[in-house]
Amino acid sequence: MMIEAKGLTRRFGDFAAVDGITFSVGEGEVFGFLGANGAGKTTAMRMLIGLLAPTSGEATVAGFDVYRQQDGIKRSIGYMSQRFSLYDDLTVRENIRLYGGIYGLTDAQIRDRTAALLARLELEHAAGERVQRLPLGWKQKLAFAVALLHEPAIVFLDEPTGGVDPVTRRQFWEMIYEAAHRGTTVLVTTHYMDEAEYCDRVSIMVAGRIAALGTPAELKARFHAASMDEVFVRLARPSDSADPDASADTSTDASGGTSTGASADASINTSADPSTDAPGSASTGTATASGDDDAGAGDGG
Amino acid sequence: MSTPAVQVTTLEKAFGPVQALRGISFDVEPGELFGFIGPDGAGKSTLFRILTTLLVPTAGEARVLGLDPVKELWKLRTRVGYMPGRFSLYPDLTVRENLTFFAQVFGTTIREQYELIRPIYSQIEPFAERRAGALSGGMKQKLALCCALVHRPDILFLDEPTTGVDAVSRREFWDLLGVLRQGGLTIVVSTPYMDEADRCDRVALIQTGRLLRVAAPAAVGAAYEGPLFRVRGADRFRLIQALRAYPNARFVFPFGDSLHYTDARTGADAAAIRADVGRYLSAEGFGEVAMEPIDAGIEDAFMALMGAPEAIATVEARR
Numbered sequence: 001m002m003i004e005a006k007g008l009t010r011r012f013g014d015f016a017a018v019d020g021i022t023f024s025v026g027e028g029e030v031f032g033f034l035g036a037n038g039a040g041k042t043t044a045m046r047m048l049i050g051l052l053a054p055t056s057g058e059a060t061v062a063g064f065d066v067y068r069q070q071d072g073i074k075r076s077i078g079y080m081s082q083r084f085s086l087y088d089d090l091t092v093r094e095n096i097r098l099y100g101g102i103y104g105l106t107d108a109q110i111r112d113r114t115a116a117l118l119a120r121l122e123l124e125h126a127a128g129e130r131v132q133r134l135p136l137g138w139k140q141k142l143a144f145a146v147a148l149l150h151e152p153a154i155v156f157l158d159e160p161t162g163g164v165d166p167v168t169r170r171q172f173w174e175m176i177y178e179a180a181h182r183g184t185t186v187l188v189t190t191h192y193m194d195e196a197e198y199c200d201r202v203s204i205m206v207a208g209r210i211a212a213l214g215t216p217a218e219l220k221a222r223f224h225a226a227s228m229d230e231v232f233v234r235l236a237r238p239s240d241s242a243d244p245d246a247s248a249d250t251s252t253d254a255s256g257g258t259s260t261g262a263s264a265d266a267s268i269n270t271s272a273d274p275s276t277d278a279p280g281s282a283s284t285g286t287a288t289a290s291g292d293d294d295a296g297a298g299d300g301g
Numbered sequence: 302m303s304t305p306a307v308q309v310t311t312l313e314k315a316f317g318p319v320q321a322l323r324g325i326s327f328d329v330e331p332g333e334l335f336g337f338i339g340p341d342g343a344g345k346s347t348l349f350r351i352l353t354t355l356l357v358p359t360a361g362e363a364r365v366l367g368l369d370p371v372k373e374l375w376k377l378r379t380r381v382g383y384m385p386g387r388f389s390l391y392p393d394l395t396v397r398e399n400l401t402f403f404a405q406v407f408g409t410t411i412r413e414q415y416e417l418i419r420p421i422y423s424q425i426e427p428f429a430e431r432r433a434g435a436l437s438g439g440m441k442q443k444l445a446l447c448c449a450l451v452h453r454p455d456i457l458f459l460d461e462p463t464t465g466v467d468a469v470s471r472r473e474f475w476d477l478l479g480v481l482r483q484g485g486l487t488i489v490v491s492t493p494y495m496d497e498a499d500r501c502d503r504v505a506l507i508q509t510g511r512l513l514r515v516a517a518p519a520a521v522g523a524a525y526e527g528p529l530f531r532v533r534g535a536d537r538f539r540l541i542q543a544l545r546a547y548p549n550a551r552f553v554f555p556f557g558d559s560l561h562y563t564d565a566r567t568g569a570d571a572a573a574i575r576a577d578v579g580r581y582l583s584a585e586g587f588g589e590v591a592m593e594p595i596d597a598g599i600e601d602a603f604m605a606l607m608g609a610p611e612a613i614a615t616v617e618a619r620r
Contacts, residue, residue: 036467037438082465136341162465163493165340165508166600167607170554177538192494193468194557216558227557229468236469 001060002027002154002185003048008057008066010043017043019208020057025201027153030176030186032196035205036236041189042158044205048187049156050074062153075103078147081158085143088132092123095131096146103150117145137168144175148184155179157188161195173198193229202228204235211235304367306331306456306487307352312361314347321347323510324361329489334482336501337491338599344510345491346386349460352489353383366455379407382454384445386461386491392434396425399433400447407452418447420480439470446477457481459490463497475500495600506603513606518599525597525605528571532560534582534590543585547578554604561601562592 003025010018018040025031035041046052048061050070059065064072086095093114100110118124121141131139140160147155157176161169173195180186180200188199196202196216203213212219212235216228225231307329314322321344329335337345350356352365354374363370368377390399397411400422404410415422425443428436433444442462449457459478463471475497478488490501498504498518506513506521514521534540537560544553544562552563564574571594582590 036469037465039467159465163341163461165493165603165607166495167554167604168340173555174538191465191467191471197557198555232468233472236467 001025002029003031003059003061003187005048005059006057008044008047008059009055010040010047010052011055016208018047018054021205021208021210023203023210023213025154025185025187027185028180028183030180030188030198030200032199032202033187033189033205034196034202034232035189039205039236040208041205045156045158045187045189048073049077049079075150076153078150078152078155079158080140080143080147080155080160082140082160082162086131086139086146089130091128091130092118092134092142093127095142096149099146099149105150113149117149121145137164137171140164141168141172141175144172148179152184154185154187157186159189159191161190161192169195193227193232196228196232204232206235303331305329305364306333306366307335307489308362308364309348309352310362312348312351312363313359314344314351314356315359320510322351322358325507325510325512327505327512327515329487331487332482332485333502334478334488334490334500336498336504337489337507338493338495338498338504338603339491339507340493342509343507345507346460348507349383349385349458349489349491353381353458354378355383379452380455382449382452382457384449384457384459384462386464388441388445390433390441390445390448393432395430395432396436396444397429399444400451403448404451409452411451414451414453417453417484418450421450421477422447438466439473442466442470442474443477446474450481454486456487456489459488461491461493463492463494471497495598495603498599504599506599506606508603508607513603521599521602522597525602526563526567527594527597528564528566528569528574529595529597529601530562530564530571530575530578530592531556531595532562532590532592533558534587536587540582540587540590543582543587544578547581549574549577552605554601556600561595563601563605 001024005024006022007020008018008022009016009020021044033041033045043052047054047066048059050061050066050073054066061073062076064076066073087098090098096114096117097110100113105113118127123138123142126134126138131142134142144157144160161172164172169192176186176188190196199216201213201215202219203210205211212222212231214222219231220226220228223231223234225234305328309328310326311324312322312326313320313324325348337348339345347356351358351363352370354370354377357371365377366380370377391402394402400411404414421443425440425447428440433441436444446459446462449459463474466474471494478490479500482488498521501518503515503517504521505515516524532540532544537555541553541555541560544550544560549565550562551565552561554561562578564578566574575592575594578592579590
């Protein structure tokens with residue numbers, strides 16, 4: 001297993017942002033990590049990438065322990081988010097060089113992989129452009145390729161397609177599939193529910209816990225839903241309808257048997273507490289709304 | 302028809318060499334819920350800033366409520382509500398303090414406007430004493446909407462209010478916009494989420510500073526040049542590659558758990574196309590593949606209009 005979490009928990013004072021999550025992700029798997037704003041996804045991801053120490057529970061990522069081997073984790077993973085990925089003031093080539101250097105690639109490796117990467121993305125003509133000048137869709141594809149530059153075992157993608165046009169969004173997913181096909185494990189968050197359908201398996205977090213976990217087909221069958229969007233809506237607002245099989249179900253997840261207890265707890269109180277993502281967002285400095293849609297245009301206001 | 306709430310004629314905006322708006326024209330009728338649908342960088346925020354008097358256009362004309370946003374900005378400012386794309390409230394002030402501040406700037410009070418904002422404010426009122434910075438994404442957006450509304454504007458501009466907000470909160474937010482629309486308010490809203498288009502009376506599809514189309518959501522799909530099919534089968538990604546290699550394929554895109562396949566033989570009989578594609582796929586070794594003709598949605602139309610052939614060429618070259 002490339003990711004293995006057992007009862008992983010993070011508290012901020014009295015508040016359990018992540019409340020005992022158990023799941024595992026296999027090699028080459030595309031794992032969708034879903035949940036409403038404030039459900040605890042960001043906090044969970046920060047523990048898994050070695051940026052935040054858990055309060056309790058266990059987890060290994062690429063075989064490294066999240067308490068004691070955070071450096072090992074950082075060397076084994078790639079990470080990209082919509083909010084931070086590349087340096088706008090550096091050129092495409094400079095960004096690739098910078099990240100290659102950070103990850104300890106040799107000059108020869110950086111040279112070869114830069115050429116390959118630019119060719120694959122058909123970005124040779126833009127190698128000397130500052131990243132700021134690229135359309136968002138290209139930026140995101142470049143950021144993903146850069147996150148894979150050191151050939152990590154696992155790549156974490158935090159809302160990689162937010163605000164991206166529908167064609168580029170689909171091209172991005174083809175890149176995800178290529179990476180998975182080569183054996184890279186992918187953990188991805190998204191607010192586009194059609195993208196949840198593209199994942200091998202999906203977990204949905206509600207109020208710090210994993211409320212459902214399985215393949216998209218399994219989840220749709222379990223919730224008698226036509227789409228993942230419906231599944232998501234039912235889970236995230238349990239007043240509408242709870243997991244019909246919740247109490248009986250700890251075994252139908254295809255997660256290799258480690259998901260008991262994590263799979264389904266439909267009686268979770270989501271109570272519309274608005275503060276639930278505060279710890280995560282405060283510490284990462286994220287803003288809710290998107291950035292500016294006029295790249296490089298100055299704000300003029 | 303009464304005077305349009307918004308009237309825009311060949312509007313342009315350049316930032317140095319960057320053409321953010323390339324001569325766009327449209328009208329918004331009073332009471333309309335009008336949506337701009339397009340990805341980041343399309344020019345949506347630039348347009349909204351011009352219409353809310355925050356930015357001066359390079360060329361072209363704009364009227365909002367019959368007023369010129371450049372020459373009559375002071376008159377206009379009291380009558381528009383604007384919710385910017387970036388969370389722009391005071392994170393260190395509480396929910397109530399933020400709202401009070403915006404009310405006072407416009408010479409009113411929360412109490413006076415309570416009925417107007419009640420449908421939204423009631424949802425965040427339990428957290429009135431919480432700092433705005435400590436709210437979740439969906440709640441922040443509701444507070445920002447209250448603040449944009451508290452001076453009783455005649456028109457609301459909401460720039461990507463649902464970006465980065467989860468699917469459930471997005472639905473709730475659109476329900477609230479529906480309530481405001483019922484009350485007769487004119488609302489201009491932008492979004493990168495194609496599935497939100499159906500909530501609008503009319504939509505403008507926008508891409509790289511140009512309007513691709515302005516129409517009712519249903520009409521956008523109806524104008525799609527088919528024939529379009531939904532295709533379902535095992536091994537979806539191999540299926541995509543196979544369909545793209547099929548000589549009559551025009552567009553092949555993954556759509557949730559299925560594929561959307563557009564055939565290049567416009568006007569041909571759907572049953573004949575289906576039989577032909579079926580023969581091809583079974584020759585390629587695919588077993589059970591379900592294929593049914595469907596009506597196009599906004600996202601199909603958008604991708605066709607934005608010049609998808611180029612994009613497909615890019616993907617194929619990488620294969």
